[in-house]
Amino acid sequence: MIPVPRFIALQPEVRWHDRAGNYAHILTLLDRAAPRSGDFVLLPEMCDTGWTTERAALQGGHTLEWLADVSRTHNIWLQAGFAHEDEGGKFSNAAAILNPIGEVKAIYKKHFLFPGEREGENSFAAGRALHIVDCGFAKVCPLVCYDLRFPELWRIAAHAGAEVFTIGAAWPAKRQEHWRQLLVARAIENQAYVVASNRVGSDPTHTYAGGAVIIDPHGTRVIEGDASAMHVSAPFERGALDAWRRDFGALRDLDPSLLGHSEIVHS
Numbered sequence: 001m002i003p004v005p006r007f008i009a010l011q012p013e014v015r016w017h018d019r020a021g022n023y024a025h026i027l028t029l030l031d032r033a034a035p036r037s038g039d040f041v042l043l044p045e046m047c048d049t050g051w052t053t054e055r056a057a058l059q060g061g062h063t064l065e066w067l068a069d070v071s072r073t074h075n076i077w078l079q080a081g082f083a084h085e086d087e088g089g090k091f092s093n094a095a096a097i098l099n100p101i102g103e104v105k106a107i108y109k110k111h112f113l114f115p116g117e118r119e120g121e122n123s124f125a126a127g128r129a130l131h132i133v134d135c136g137f138a139k140v141c142p143l144v145c146y147d148l149r150f151p152e153l154w155r156i157a158a159h160a161g162a163e164v165f166t167i168g169a170a171w172p173a174k175r176q177e178h179w180r181q182l183l184v185a186r187a188i189e190n191q192a193y194v195v196a197s198n199r200v201g202s203d204p205t206h207t208y209a210g211g212a213v214i215i216d217p218h219g220t221r222v223i224e225g226d227a228s229a230m231h232v233s234a235p236f237e238r239g240a241l242d243a244w245r246r247d248f249g250a251l252r253d254l255d256p257s258l259l260g261h262s263e264i265v266h267s
Contacts, residue, residue, distance in 0.1 A: 005137045007164070007193070008033050008233040009042045009212040011225055013201035014170070016050045017057040023048070023066055025229070030074065033231040037075040038100060040135060040236075044168040044197040045081035045145045046093065051170035051203065053122040058083040058091055068102035075100045077135055079142055081168040083124075084109065090125045093117060095142040095168055097133050105267045106131035110144040111153055129263040130157045138164045138193075138236055145169035148182050151189060152260055158190035158251060160264045163241060165190070169198045173209035173227075180211060180224075188219040191245050193236065200227055217244045 010029045015021040026043065035041055045051060048063045063082040071078040077099060084094035084107055092109040099105050109127025110117075117124045130153070133140045141162035147153055148167060157165070165186060171179045179198065187194040193216060200210040212225040214234040223232045245251060 003036055004235040004237075005135075006036065006039045006233050006235050007042065007166075007195045007214055008035055008039055008231055009195055009197040009214065009225070010231045011044065011197055011200055011210040011212040011229060012047060013229045014044070014047055014050045014199045014203075016203045017052065017054070019048045019061055019063070027070070029229060029231055030070070033233060035074055035076045038077070038137075040077040040140070040166070040195075041074075041079070042166050042168060042195055042197045043078070043080035044199045045095075045170045046083060047080050047168070047199070048082050053091075053117060053120070053124065055091070055122055058085070064096060064104065067096060067098055068104070071098040071100055072102035079166050079168065081144060086125070092125045092127060093144055094127075095144050097131070097140065097142055099135075105133050106142065106265065108142040108144070110147060111262075112146045112150050114146045129265050130160070131265045131267065132157065132160060132162050133267050137238065140164045140166055143167040145171060148179070148186065151186065153262070154186050154190055155254070156259055156262050157264075158192055159254065159256060159259060161266075162190070162192060164193040164195060164236070166195045167197070169196065170206070170208060171198045171211075172206040176209045176211060180213070183213060183215055184219045184221070187215040187217060191217045191241075191248070191251055193217060193241065200229055217241050
């Protein structure tokens with residue numbers, strides 16, 4: 001029997017502006033999680049540098065190449081947050097999804113920028129497209145941190161076919177209960193799985209309390225992490241998702257005329 005694919009959310013203690021240290025720490029957590037071939041592993045927002053807009057810390061990185069090597073080596077789907085630099089030298093707070101042979105299937109650029117990301121000469125560029133990645137066993141929509149507070153973005157993606165939302169974050173501990181409650185709301189509203197990864201530890205501005213979690217389409221927290229460097233994992237239950245969407249027609253009853261517009265990129 002072929003094993004059911006699992007979602008695994010890692011929550012590392014991200015080192016400030018230390019790519020090499022973060023790569024090593026993430027690999028240690030990944031080894032502990034022991035992913036199987038074809039599993040989907042999620043890492044938090046800007047997992048290689050910590051949440052920062054300082055150009056000196058963001059320039060010269062090779063995170064995408066490193067992620068490709070990790071996904072190939074472990075034969076896994078992999079999503080990770082990092083700062084993506086465009087040809088003009090502008091950075092975006094992004095999340096990449098790579099397939100098990102190391103191909104980049106999507107680079108989602110954070111739509112809703114936090115105030116510190118949209119101000120000053122080092123501001124990030126906001127994204128304008130949603131991505132839905134067909135992983136074979138599920139259609140996954142990646143999002144980043146502050147996007148959690150804007151349900152319209154999630155609804156548009158669900159209407160376009162998203163079945164699982166994967167969100168990486170650097171969500172401060174002082175608003176941890178918002179993190180917990182909003183994730184559940186997004187799962188219930190969209191009759192979707194939500195897989196969320198938040199970092200732990202601290203940086204010069206915030207302390208982080210983790211709380212990586214996998215939530216089913218009924219809004220049940222299947223498994224939830226604490227404030228330590230760890231992982232959570234759970235199988236993707238295709239039958240349960242399909243049955244709930246079939247038997248309770250909330251998604252079918254939505255009024256598309258009330259939705260806004262976003263470009264949808266399927267891959």
